[in-house]
Amino acid sequence: MAENKTSARNMRLMGMLRKEMWQIIRDPSSIAIAFVMPVVLLFMFGYGVSLDAKDIPVGIAVEQADIVTQSLSDSFEQSEFFKPSYYHSIQQAQQALEERKIDGIVWLRSNFSQNLQAGKQAPIEIIINGVDSNQANITMGYIQGVWQSWLIQFSSSRGIALNLPVNLEQRVWFNSALNSRLFLVPGVIAVIMTMIGSLLTAMVVAREWERGTMEALMVTPLSMKEMLAGKLIPYFILGMGSMFISVALAVWWFGVPLRGSFWVMVLVSSLFMMVSLLIGLLISIISKNQFVAGQTAIAASFLPAFLLSGFLFDINSMPTIIQGITYLIPARYFVAQLQTLFLAGNVWPVILSNAFALMVMLVVLAYWVSSKSRKTLE
Amino acid sequence: MNNQYFSQIFALALKEFLALFRDKRSRLILVFPPLLQILIFGFAATYDLDNVPIAIYNQDQGLVSREFISQFEGSETFEVIEYIKKDRDIAPLIDNKDVLLVLNIEPQFSDKLQQGKSAKVQVILDGRNSNTAMTAMNYIASMNLDFNQKWSAQHGATGPKVALEVRNWYNENLQSRWFILPGILGSLILVVILLVTALSVAREREAGTFDQLLVTPMNPTQILIGKAIPGIVIGLLESTLILIIIVKLFQIPIQGDIAALYLGLFLFLIAATGIGLVISAISLTQQQAVLGAFLFIVPAVVLSGFTTPIANMPDSVQLLTYINPLRYFLIILRGVFLEGNGFTLLFSQFWPMAIIGVVCLVFAGWLFRHRMY
Structure with missing residues (x-):
C-alpha cells in the first residue's frame, strides 16, 4: 500500500515535470533567456563594464x-x-x-x-x-x-638626489594588476543567476495564475508540494546550465583564474539558485499577474543584485541602514563567495558563513511559500 | 473629422490608463518601487569609501611611526580595527575579508626618517574588488603626500618646490552620489516605461483583442499614438516626483536649464516608448514581451555610462552605445544638474534620441499591420 502511494506520487510528479519541460521547449523564449542571456551578459559586462581608465x-x-x-x-x-x-x-x-x-x-x-x-x-x-x-x-x-x-x-x-621621506609600496593580493574585469565577471554570474531564478520563475507561474490554468491544476490529485516541485525542477536545471556556461566563459574566455574548488562552487551555486527560485515563486504567488510579477521581479532582483550586492559598490561604505538592507539580498552572500572562490581560493570562513546565511534564507522562504500557497482560491 | 480623429486617440489612451490602473497591485507597482529604489540605491550607490576597516602592523618602536599612524586613526575614510604583532596575522585578516588593507610599517621607520633617509610603508590590499582597492590606495597616497610635505617642511626640504594645486570642477568635493543619482533616475524610468509599453500590445495579443482593435475605424497611427500616450504621461509624472526627491532630499542642486532637462526627458520617453512598442509588437505573449524588455534594459543600463565610463569600453562597444537612448539622457541629466548646461551645449544629445524615437515608432506601426497571426 505504502509502495503504491509512492509510485503514484512519482508518477504525478513525472507527469508534471514532463508538462513543464514541454512548456519550456515549446516557448523558446525561456531557453533563450537561460542560454543566450548569460553569454550576452557576460560579454557585455566583460567588455562593457570597466573601471580601468586608459588614454x-x-x-x-x-x-x-x-x-x-x-x-x-x-x-x-x-x-x-x-x-x-x-x-x-x-x-x-x-x-x-x-x-x-x-x-x-x-x-x-x-x-x-x-x-x-x-x-x-x-x-x-x-x-x-x-x-x-x-x-x-x-x-x-x-x-x-x-x-x-x-x-x-x-x-x-640637476644633481639633487630627491628622496621622499615615506615611500609607499603597494601590494595588491589576488589581483595584482588591478584588472577590474577579474572581479566584475564573477559578480555578473551572480546577477545572471538571480535573473534566471527570480524573473523567469515569477513570469512563468504568474502566467498560470493569469490564464486560470493554476485553478485547473488545483483540481487534479497533485498536491501543492508536487506542483511546486514540478515547476521548480526544470528551472533549476536551466539555471545550473547557465551557471556552467558562465563559469566556462569566465575561465576560458575572460581568463579569470579559478583558485578555489569547482565542486564547492557548484554547491554554493545550487544553494543560491534554490533561493532565487523560491523568491521568483513567492513573487508570482503574491502578484498573480504577469505585469506586476515582471515589475516586481526586476525591482526585487536585478537592480538590488546589481547595486546592493557588493559586486560594484563597497558595502562597508554604505550608510548603516542600507547595510542592514543588504543582508536581505541573497546576491550579497553569493557575490562574496564567488569573488573569493575565483580569486582567492577556498577560504572556508568566508564560504561557510555566507552559505549559512543563504541556508537560513532558504528555510524562511520555503516556509513562506508553503504558507502562501495553500490550495485556496481567492 | 479632425475632431473625431483625436477623440478616438483619446478614447484609446483612456482605455490604456484604465487597463493599467484597473487593479490595486498594478497601481502600487507603478508608484512605490521606483520611489523606494531611488531612496535605497541613492544612499547605497557610492564609490566613496567610508569607515573602511583596516589593520596596522607597526614593527617600528619610534615616535614618528605613531605620528604617521595617527592620520589613519583620525580619518573618516578608514577605521583601524586591529593592531597586529606578527607577520602571520596579515593573511587571515585579508583572506576572511575582515579588513580591506594592512599597513605594514618597517622596523627602523623612525630612525631612517630622522637620519634623513627614506622609510618604507607597505600597503597590502585585498584586490577582490580592485576598484575599491585602487580607491583606497589613492586615499592613502594623498595622505602620505601630506605627511611627506609636512615632514620635508619641518626638516629643511631640498629640491624643487613644485606642488600640485587641484581643483575639481562641477563637483568640488568629488561626491560620487552626485554622479550616480541622475543615472539611477534614468535607469528606473527606463524600466517602468519599457514594461508599461512592452506589455500594452502583447497583453491584447494574448487576449485576442488586438485583432478587434485593428478592425475598428482607427488607423494604425491612431492606435500607435493612443498606445504611446500612457507611457509618456506616466514617465513625465514619475520623473518629476523623482527629480523633487533628488533635489530636496539628496540636496543635489540643478545648476542648468530645467527646460533643457525636460526637453531631454520628453525625447527620452518617446525613444523608450518607441522601443517598448517595437518589443510589444514583435511578442506574441506577455512573457516574451517582459523577457524582450529585459534583454533591452540590461544592456541599456550597463552600456549607458551609468556606473562605469563609456570611455573605458573597447571601441566596438562604444559604437554600440550610440543607439542607446539612455546614454544621451544621462549626459543631459548630468549636464543640467552638475555642469550647468543649457540648450546649446546639449544640442548634440537631443537629436539622436529624436531619431531613435521616430524610427522605432514608425517600425512599431508597420509591425502592427504586418505581424498578424
Whole structure:
C-alpha cells in the first residue's frame, strides 16, 4: 500500500515535470533567456563594464614653452594612462573641458620655469572634471604618479638626489594588476543567476495564475508540494546550465583564474539558485499577474543584485541602514563567495558563513511559500 | 473629422490608463518601487569609501611611526580595527575579508626618517574588488603626500618646490552620489516605461483583442499614438516626483536649464516608448514581451555610462552605445544638474534620441499591420 502511494506520487510528479519541460521547449523564449542571456551578459559586462581608465584625454596648458615644461609634457606623453593635447592659454583649455573634449587640465603658468629655477614656489595647477568622481579620483592618482616620477627625474638631472621621506609600496593580493574585469565577471554570474531564478520563475507561474490554468491544476490529485516541485525542477536545471556556461566563459574566455574548488562552487551555486527560485515563486504567488510579477521581479532582483550586492559598490561604505538592507539580498552572500572562490581560493570562513546565511534564507522562504500557497482560491 | 480623429486617440489612451490602473497591485507597482529604489540605491550607490576597516602592523618602536599612524586613526575614510604583532596575522585578516588593507610599517621607520633617509610603508590590499582597492590606495597616497610635505617642511626640504594645486570642477568635493543619482533616475524610468509599453500590445495579443482593435475605424497611427500616450504621461509624472526627491532630499542642486532637462526627458520617453512598442509588437505573449524588455534594459543600463565610463569600453562597444537612448539622457541629466548646461551645449544629445524615437515608432506601426497571426 505504502509502495503504491509512492509510485503514484512519482508518477504525478513525472507527469508534471514532463508538462513543464514541454512548456519550456515549446516557448523558446525561456531557453533563450537561460542560454543566450548569460553569454550576452557576460560579454557585455566583460567588455562593457570597466573601471580601468586608459588614454585619459588631458589638456596641458603651457603659457610659455621651454625645456622644463617640455620635459613635463614628455612625462605625460610617455604615460600609458594619458592622451595629452596642448593649449597655449588656459582659456582654450577650459573651453575644451566645458565641451567635454578633455577630462582634466594641467596648467603651467608663464612664470613656472622662472620660479622653479629661482628656487621659489612653482605650483602646477590641476583642474579636473569632477562629474564622475570615481574617474576624477583615478585621474588624480595617475597625475600624482606622473608628477612624482618627473620630480625625481628632474632633480637627479640637476644633481639633487630627491628622496621622499615615506615611500609607499603597494601590494595588491589576488589581483595584482588591478584588472577590474577579474572581479566584475564573477559578480555578473551572480546577477545572471538571480535573473534566471527570480524573473523567469515569477513570469512563468504568474502566467498560470493569469490564464486560470493554476485553478485547473488545483483540481487534479497533485498536491501543492508536487506542483511546486514540478515547476521548480526544470528551472533549476536551466539555471545550473547557465551557471556552467558562465563559469566556462569566465575561465576560458575572460581568463579569470579559478583558485578555489569547482565542486564547492557548484554547491554554493545550487544553494543560491534554490533561493532565487523560491523568491521568483513567492513573487508570482503574491502578484498573480504577469505585469506586476515582471515589475516586481526586476525591482526585487536585478537592480538590488546589481547595486546592493557588493559586486560594484563597497558595502562597508554604505550608510548603516542600507547595510542592514543588504543582508536581505541573497546576491550579497553569493557575490562574496564567488569573488573569493575565483580569486582567492577556498577560504572556508568566508564560504561557510555566507552559505549559512543563504541556508537560513532558504528555510524562511520555503516556509513562506508553503504558507502562501495553500490550495485556496481567492 | 479632425475632431473625431483625436477623440478616438483619446478614447484609446483612456482605455490604456484604465487597463493599467484597473487593479490595486498594478497601481502600487507603478508608484512605490521606483520611489523606494531611488531612496535605497541613492544612499547605497557610492564609490566613496567610508569607515573602511583596516589593520596596522607597526614593527617600528619610534615616535614618528605613531605620528604617521595617527592620520589613519583620525580619518573618516578608514577605521583601524586591529593592531597586529606578527607577520602571520596579515593573511587571515585579508583572506576572511575582515579588513580591506594592512599597513605594514618597517622596523627602523623612525630612525631612517630622522637620519634623513627614506622609510618604507607597505600597503597590502585585498584586490577582490580592485576598484575599491585602487580607491583606497589613492586615499592613502594623498595622505602620505601630506605627511611627506609636512615632514620635508619641518626638516629643511631640498629640491624643487613644485606642488600640485587641484581643483575639481562641477563637483568640488568629488561626491560620487552626485554622479550616480541622475543615472539611477534614468535607469528606473527606463524600466517602468519599457514594461508599461512592452506589455500594452502583447497583453491584447494574448487576449485576442488586438485583432478587434485593428478592425475598428482607427488607423494604425491612431492606435500607435493612443498606445504611446500612457507611457509618456506616466514617465513625465514619475520623473518629476523623482527629480523633487533628488533635489530636496539628496540636496543635489540643478545648476542648468530645467527646460533643457525636460526637453531631454520628453525625447527620452518617446525613444523608450518607441522601443517598448517595437518589443510589444514583435511578442506574441506577455512573457516574451517582459523577457524582450529585459534583454533591452540590461544592456541599456550597463552600456549607458551609468556606473562605469563609456570611455573605458573597447571601441566596438562604444559604437554600440550610440543607439542607446539612455546614454544621451544621462549626459543631459548630468549636464543640467552638475555642469550647468543649457540648450546649446546639449544640442548634440537631443537629436539622436529624436531619431531613435521616430524610427522605432514608425517600425512599431508597420509591425502592427504586418505581424498578424
